[in-house]
Amino acid sequence: MHCKKCGEKLALRFCENEGLVPYCNKCEAFEFPQFAVAVSMVVTNRAQDKILLAKHVGDDDFILPAGYIKKGENVEKTIPRELKEELGLELVKSKYMASRYHSERDVLMINFIVIVEDKPLKLKTDEIAEAKWCSIEEAAETVKKDTIAEIFLFNALKEIKKKI
Numbered sequence: 001m002h003c004k005k006c007g008e009k010l011a012l013r014f015c016e017n018e019g020l021v022p023y024c025n026k027c028e029a030f031e032f033p034q035f036a037v038a039v040s041m042v043v044t045n046r047a048q049d050k051i052l053l054a055k056h057v058g059d060d061d062f063i064l065p066a067g068y069i070k071k072g073e074n075v076e077k078t079i080p081r082e083l084k085e086e087l088g089l090e091l092v093k094s095k096y097m098a099s100r101y102h103s104e105r106d107v108l109m110i111n112f113i114v115i116v117e118d119k120p121l122k123l124k125t126d127e128i129a130e131a132k133w134c135s136i137e138e139a140a141e142t143v144k145k146d147t148i149a150e151i152f153l154f155n156a157l158k159e160i161k162k163k164i
Helices: 075-087 136-142 148-160
Strands: 011-015 019-024 036-044 050-056 066-068 091-102 107-116 128-135
Touching: 036 075, 036 148, 050 075, 050 136, 066 075, 075 091, 075 107, 075 128, 091 148, 107 148, 128 136, 136 148
Parallel strands: 036 107
Antiparallel strands: 011 019, 036 050, 036 066, 050 128, 091 107
16 A cells, blocks of 8 residues: 555554554555445335346346445435436335445445335446346345345345334
C-alpha cells in the first residue's frame, strides 16, 4: 500500500486504540484503509415464496442482486435505486439483516431482505446478464456455493419463514 497524498510506501505502525495501522513516514500520518460499500439484496415477491437470483455480465454464477452505494447516498436510497436501475422493480419494503466484509472485492456488503412489487423484470443488460425467480428450494440450490451471497441467502431464508 502507498500513501494517497505523496505515494510513499506505507509501513504498519501501532496506533493507540486502533492496533496496527498503515502509516506514512513522509507525511507523518496514519492512513486508515478505505473501501467501497454496497448493498446485497435477498429480493422476494410479496408472497415471499420466490427469490430473485442474478448473473452479472461476465460471470457464470447466480448470486444475489447487489449494488454500490454512491458517494453521498444512504442505503435507504441505494436499495430502490438499484432495484429500479438494474431490474426494473419497485421496492415495497426492506429489512436489514447483516453485513460482511468481502475481501476479494475490498467491499463491505450490507445485506437486506427486500420485498418488491410483482411485475415483469426489465434488466439493465450491460450489468445483469440474466435474472430469474426461483422457489425457495431452487434458490438455495442455485446460488453460488461458498460465497457471501450463499451465507446471506441462508440467513434470510430463516427470517422469511417468520414473514418480515
